[in-house]
Amino acid sequence: xxxxxxxxxxxxxxxxxxxxxxxxxxxxxxxxxxxxxxxxxxxxxxxxxxxxxxxxxxxxxxxxxxxxxxxxxxxxxxxxxxxxxxxxxxxxxxxxxxxxxxxxxxxxxxxxxxxxxxxxxxxxxxxxxxxxxxxxxxxxxxxxxxxxxxxxxxxxxxxxxxxxxxxxxxxxxxxxxxxxxxxxxxxxxxxxxxxxxxxxxxxxxxxxxxxxxxxxxxxxxxxxxxxxxxxxxxxxxxxxxxxxxxxxxxxxxxxxxxxxxxxxxxxxxxxxxxxxxxxxxxxxxxxxxxxxxxxxxxxxxxxxxxxxxxxxxxxxxxxxxxxxxxxxxxxxxxxxxxxxxxxxxxxxxxxxxxxxxxxxxxxxxxxxxxxxxxxxxxxxxxxxxxxxxxxxxxxxxxxxxxxxxxxxxxxxxxxxxxxxxxxxxxxxxxxxxxxxxxxxxxxxxxxxxxxxxxxxxxxxxxxxxxxxxxxxxxxxxxxxxxxxxxxxxxxxxxxxxxxxxxxxxxxxxxxxxxxxxxxxxxxxxxxxxxxxxxxxxxxxxxxxxxxxxxxxxxxxxxxxxxxxxxxxxxxxxxxxxxxxxxxxxxxxxxxxxxxxxxxxxxxxxxxxxxxxxxxxxxxxxxxxxxxxxxxxxxxxxxxxxxxxxxxxxxxxxxxxxxxxxxxxxxxxxxxxxxxxxxxxxxxxxxxxxxxxxxxxxxxxxxxxxxxxxxxxxxxxxxxxxxxxxxxxxxxxxxxxxxxxxxxxxxxxxxxxxxxxxxxxxxxxxxxxxxxxxxxxxxxxxxxxxxxxxxxxxxxxxxxxxxxxxxxxxxxxxxxxxxxxxxxxxxxxxxxxxxxxxxxxxxxxxxxxxxxxxxxxxxxxxxxxxxxxxxxxxxxxxxxxxxxxxxxxxxxxxxxxxxxxxxxx
Amino acid sequence: xxxxxxxxxxxxxxxxxxxxxxxxxxxxxxxxxxxxxxxxxxxxxxxxxxxxxxxxxxxxxxxxxxxxxxxxxxxxxxxxxxxxxxx
Numbered sequence: 001x002x003x004x005x006x007x008x009x010x011x012x013x014x015x016x017x018x019x020x021x022x023x024x025x026x027x028x029x030x031x032x033x034x035x036x037x038x039x040x041x042x043x044x045x046x047x048x049x050x051x052x053x054x055x056x057x058x059x060x061x062x063x064x065x066x067x068x069x070x071x072x073x074x075x076x077x078x079x080x081x082x083x084x085x086x087x088x089x090x091x092x093x094x095x096x097x098x099x100x101x102x103x104x105x106x107x108x109x110x111x112x113x114x115x116x117x118x119x120x121x122x123x124x125x126x127x128x129x130x131x132x133x134x135x136x137x138x139x140x141x142x143x144x145x146x147x148x149x150x151x152x153x154x155x156x157x158x159x160x161x162x163x164x165x166x167x168x169x170x171x172x173x174x175x176x177x178x179x180x181x182x183x184x185x186x187x188x189x190x191x192x193x194x195x196x197x198x199x200x201x202x203x204x205x206x207x208x209x210x211x212x213x214x215x216x217x218x219x220x221x222x223x224x225x226x227x228x229x230x231x232x233x234x235x236x237x238x239x240x241x242x243x244x245x246x247x248x249x250x251x252x253x254x255x256x257x258x259x260x261x262x263x264x265x266x267x268x269x270x271x272x273x274x275x276x277x278x279x280x281x282x283x284x285x286x287x288x289x290x291x292x293x294x295x296x297x298x299x300x301x302x303x304x305x306x307x308x309x310x311x312x313x314x315x316x317x318x319x320x321x322x323x324x325x326x327x328x329x330x331x332x333x334x335x336x337x338x339x340x341x342x343x344x345x346x347x348x349x350x351x352x353x354x355x356x357x358x359x360x361x362x363x364x365x366x367x368x369x370x371x372x373x374x375x376x377x378x379x380x381x382x383x384x385x386x387x388x389x390x391x392x393x394x395x396x397x398x399x400x401x402x403x404x405x406x407x408x409x410x411x412x413x414x415x416x417x418x419x420x421x422x423x424x425x426x427x428x429x430x431x432x433x434x435x436x437x438x439x440x441x442x443x444x445x446x447x448x449x450x451x452x453x454x455x456x457x458x459x460x461x462x463x464x465x466x467x468x469x470x471x472x473x474x475x476x477x478x479x480x481x482x483x484x485x486x487x488x489x490x491x492x493x494x495x496x497x498x499x500x501x502x503x504x505x506x507x508x509x510x511x512x513x514x515x516x517x518x519x520x521x522x523x524x525x526x527x528x529x530x531x532x533x534x535x536x537x538x539x540x541x542x543x544x545x546x547x548x549x550x551x552x553x554x555x556x557x558x559x560x561x562x563x564x565x566x567x568x569x570x571x572x573x574x575x576x577x578x579x580x581x582x583x584x585x586x587x588x589x590x591x592x593x594x595x596x597x598x599x600x601x602x603x604x605x606x607x608x609x610x611x612x613x614x615x616x617x618x619x620x621x622x623x624x625x626x627x628x629x630x631x632x633x634x635x636x637x638x639x640x641x642x643x644x645x646x647x648x649x650x651x652x653x654x655x656x657x658x659x660x661x662x663x664x665x666x667x668x669x670x671x672x673x674x675x676x677x678x679x680x681x682x683x684x685x686x687x688x689x690x691x692x693x694x695x696x697x698x699x700x701x702x703x704x705x706x707x708x709x710x711x712x713x714x715x716x717x718x719x720x721x722x723x724x725x726x727x728x729x730x731x732x733x734x735x736x737x738x739x740x741x742x743x744x745x746x747x748x749x750x751x752x753x754x755x756x757x758x759x760x761x762x763x764x765x766x767x768x769x770x771x772x773x774x775x776x777x778x779x780x781x782x783x784x785x786x787x788x789x790x791x792x793x794x795x796x797x798x799x800x801x802x803x804x805x806x807x808x809x810x811x812x813x814x815x816x817x818x819x820x821x822x823x824x825x826x827x828x829x830x831x832x833x834x835x836x837x838x839x840x841x842x843x844x845x846x847x848x849x850x851x852x853x854x855x856x857x858x859x860x861x862x863x864x865x866x867x868x869x870x871x872x873x874x875x876x877x878x879x880x881x882x883x884x885x886x887x888x889x890x891x892x893x894x895x896x897x898x899x900x901x902x903x904x
Numbered sequence: 905x906x907x908x909x910x911x912x913x914x915x916x917x918x919x920x921x922x923x924x925x926x927x928x929x930x931x932x933x934x935x936x937x938x939x940x941x942x943x944x945x946x947x948x949x950x951x952x953x954x955x956x957x958x959x960x961x962x963x964x965x966x967x968x969x970x971x972x973x974x975x976x977x978x979x980x981x982x983x984x985x986x987x988x989x990x991x
Contacts, residue, residue, distance in 0.1 A: 070952060074926045077956065081918040081963050084911060227944030234946075243946045245935050250928040257927065289964035296956055303949060 002334060004147045007341070011143075014342055015178055015349065018199045022182050025198030036197045037279045039286035044201035045273045046291045047208070049076060049264060050298055051131075051351035052138035053422040055207055055344045056321045058299065061419045062306035063320035066242035069419065071253055073299050075260025077292040083284055087265060087274060089440050091281045093543045098613040101358055102271040102432060103366040108618040109439040109540050110447040111533035114374075117366030117617065119451065120432065123458050124268045124359055125401065127428025130469070132355065132405025133412065134421040135348035136175075138321075140168035142344050145325050146337060172406040175352045176399045183357035184394050193357065197277050200354060203346035208298050210343020214324050215301020217336055218308040222327065226304050233307040242307070255506035256423075262433040263426040269351060272358035352402065360397035365617030368393050373623050387575040390616060412473045423505045424465045431457040431512060434520045442524075443537045449524030457516030460496075464508035468493045563600045565628040566608045573624070574615040582611050605629060687730055691723040733866040740873040747790050747877070751901045754787045754794075754827045755780035755820045761798030762818055768806050773813040780820045787827045787898040789878040794898065797874055797882075800867040801831045801894045808835030808892075825881065826899040834891035843884055847872040871896070914966045918959065925955045 028035050035041070054072075061069035079086070090105070099105045103124065107117030144167060182196045223229045233239045245253070264270050278284070309323035318326055324344065328337040369390070412421070434457075435450040470476050471493075485491050494504055496511050529537065570579035586607050587594045600608075605625060612621035698716040702708060708716075739745045758780060769776055805816050817832040838846060847868050875882040875896045886892035924930050931952075934940075940947035 067948060067952060071926075074922075074952075074956065077959065078919055078922045078926070081922055081959070082915055084967065085915045230941070230946060230949075231944045234941075243948065245931070245948065253928060253931075285967045288967050289960050292956075292960045292963065296953070296960060300953070 022195035022199040026195030029194040039283035042283040043287040043290035044204040047204035052348040055347040057419040060321035071256035073295040076264035083288040098610045103362040104617040114370040121362040131425035133409035176402040203350040207343040207346040266429045266432040268358040269354040363397040364393040446524045446529040453520030457512045460512040561629045751786040797871040805833035832893040837888040838886040
């Protein structure tokens with residue numbers, strides 16, 4: 001027997017140690033050295049699954065039902081064999097969309113719905129209430145036993161007596177205080193609590209060691225090995241049933257297995273440690289077997305302890321739930337009993353801390369904040385820091401949850417065994433399963449399906465499990481159970497519609513799952529999801545296909561927001577420093593300077609939404625961000641409802657295909673351009689070199705021989721001048737071309753008379769034509785309307801074309817015909833020669849740069865092959881058309897058109 | 905989907921194996937003979953715990969080489985981005 005003050009101080013000391021570990025973990029995390037970032041801590045933190053239900057209750061269950069306690073641990077083992085497939089998907093979704101709780105998860109999946117988030121929160125709160133009361137009951141019972149038990153029978157008296165002398169009340173208050181310290185120590189309201197995870201992992205080690213220590217003590221000190229225990233037990237006829245599973249209906253076994261399987265994911269606290277607190281999804285690979293191994297280890301001695309207790313205490317009336325403590329005490333091993341008490345305390349505190357933190361996050365993010373946002377009490381227009389408000393809400397929620405658990409404990413008292421109370425909570429958590437698992441694998445699940453399924457399942461759960469538990473404790477008429485409400489037998493909560501032969505839990509599970517899954521499927525299949533729901537469904541179901549990052553497709557933020565507004569919004573909810581850090585990192589990663597860009601693009605808006613979601617949940621974050629996004633904002637429904645999903649997908653793929661071909665074409669064009677640039681450079685260098693070489697040669701001759709006669713000198717100088725001319729022309733043309741191509745040409749658009757210009761142009765080369773014995777014939781339409789264009793440039797084009805014609809006929813002579821006439825397109829200028837003509841295959845190449853240069857190895861030295869190219873660019877810029885008609889041996893006709901002033 | 909097959913199929917295979925091992929009617933085989941025991945420990949108990957540890961072992965062996973699936977999945981830039989600042 002231990003002094004109460006001693007037990008009390010050991011307990012407080014242990015809690016302080018936990019707090020120190022959490023503090024250490026947090027401070028390490030703040031400095032960037034995470035002590036929890038490894039698969040072993042992750043697996044240990046998952047072991048928060050084992051609460052005092054496991055620690056004390058399993059033995060109690062085994063003492064009355066043999067292996068009947070095992071499905072609760074085999075279920076999670078099965079779920080974790082699927083873990084890499086199922087849980088990893090949930091983790092990936094939650095990480096990608098900054099999901100903070102199970103309510104947030106379900107709300108986000110079904111169109112970021114506040115209604116669902118709030119509903120899940122309420123179900124979780126009510127559903128978990130029995131579970132927390134179980135922990136309080138276990139801790140206060142174990143404390144009472146430790147300080148009062150002397151070897152004779154005692155009956156735990158916790159639920160009787162006044163509230164003020166009740167151990168459980170003080171346990172509750174103490175736990176609330178510690179949970180607040182653990183979970184809401186940070187000024188900034190974040191979703192991860194590394195310190196808490198470290199403490200939980202430590203607790204998992206302690207409870208495992210304590211339980212195994214008791215197991216070894218019972219098995220090998222009190223008895224002579226497991227064989228001895230079972231042999232002794234088998235001689236007692238009253239224990240015979242425990243060796244078989246005949247008394248366990250198959251339905252019950254299956255039911256419990258299913259319940260535990262889904263609970264290990266759907267319980268708020270398991271979601272918290274397994275998904276939200278997960279640091280790296282690869283840790284899950286080891287956890288898929290480490291966590292089941294932990295469950296295996298902690299269950300190994302349950303049967304020996306249960307049997308040992310039953311044998312040792314024989315006929316004495318001792319609650320089997322307390323064997324873990326009672327055996328060491330009755331054997332006089334007080335220190336081991338104290339250790340076991342600490343182990344049980346670990347199991348209970350771990351559960352209470354994580355569960356209340358998880359639910360308080362849900363209450364603040366999915367219940368209170370949305371309500372405040374809705375009634376507009378937050379004064380979003382005022383700039384003030386609201387992260388304190390968030391923390392305040394969470395702290396109040398923690399106290400509220402624990403006190404709620406305490407009131408349930410006072411109400412229910414000792415009417416149920418530990419395990420039965422826990423299973424009630426499991427059944428509540430199982431209501432989330434259809435929405436969660438359906439939501440991540442089936443795109444068709446809709447908001448209304450999930451909502452109606454959850455409500456229906458929850459009502460059935462409350463009616464078949466919660467209500468009867470009140471009835472049993474005498475809070476409402478017991479006749480509800482025995483006679484049915486208002487004497488309607490068919491509605492008896494434990495035998496709904498006459499379904500009998502199942503235990504309460506399996507019975508409730510069957511009915512609630514039936515209506516839950518049924519409604520979920522029925523309303524999903526027969527309803528039309530909104531665009532946002534469809535989008536979220538795709539994002540969740542296909543999470544492994546998403547490559548998130550900038551430019552990620554989110555059609556839902558089309559409006560623009562001021563960067564300042566976004567930053568100040570984030571600062572108010574997540575705290576200044578964290579918001580600053582987040583935005584700085586974002587800017588750095590995307591090479592943006594947030595000071596210089598005034599409006600945020602969709603990606604930055606989305607980033608802000610995620611940042612806020614981390615602190616207060618997806619649904620609330622969405623409303624907040626919508627409050628600062630201006631203009632179009634969220635125009636989801638109107639925009640999307642026009643197009644049905646299917647057509648949208650098809651359209652999408654078409655667009656993709658189109659974009660792909662366009663890209664391919666652009667790429668080819670670029671390659672071609674690149675090749676042309678190289679060619680252009682090499683040609684132009686070549687073209688520059690020829691005149692330069694000849695200038696240099698002749699000047700060198702004159703320099704070397706001062707006595708050269710004056711005629712020769714004159715001749716050489718003529719050549720030098722001519723070549724320099726050519727160089728100038730070439731450079732001018734190249735400059736023209738460059739200007740044309742870079743659109744920097746200075747155009748002087750005006751109306752002018754084209755025949756007059758043609759006449760002017762032809763006159764300028766008249767002399768040359770006469771020298772080459774070329775006859776000129778002009779056919780200029782007299783009353784042509786004025787054309788629109790750049791007079792100087794068109795003159796350049798005409799001179800160019802005429803001198804080209806002159807060049808091809810220079811040696812042979814011939815006739816040059818210049819015609820200006822009227823067509824539908826506008827004015828048409830035709831310049832016809834009877835030179836050698838152009839081959840068919842060259843016709844389209846002739847306007848290429850340097851085309852002629854390539855052809856004229858021995859030909860005319862005057863042309864550089866840029867003239868036609870420039871002419872083409874000029875004419876096309878002026879909305880005209882230029883082309884050539886030609887026949888080999890007959891001649892060529894170069895034609896171009898220009899629009900009249902009155903043609904469009 | 906870039907995820908490799910083996911892990912997913914093995915996962916489901918092990919799950920089904922566990923489902924069969926741990927549940928009636930298969931379980932009833934070991935419940936049939938009430939007196940059967942090994943080292944005085946009832947056969948049903950032995951069976952459940954042995955089957956359990958074997959399943960855990962198989963899961964561990966399968967999980968030991970998930971590298972292929974890890975590398976083939978796209979990275980999670982969002983998560984990486986947030987790690988230092990938001991989480």
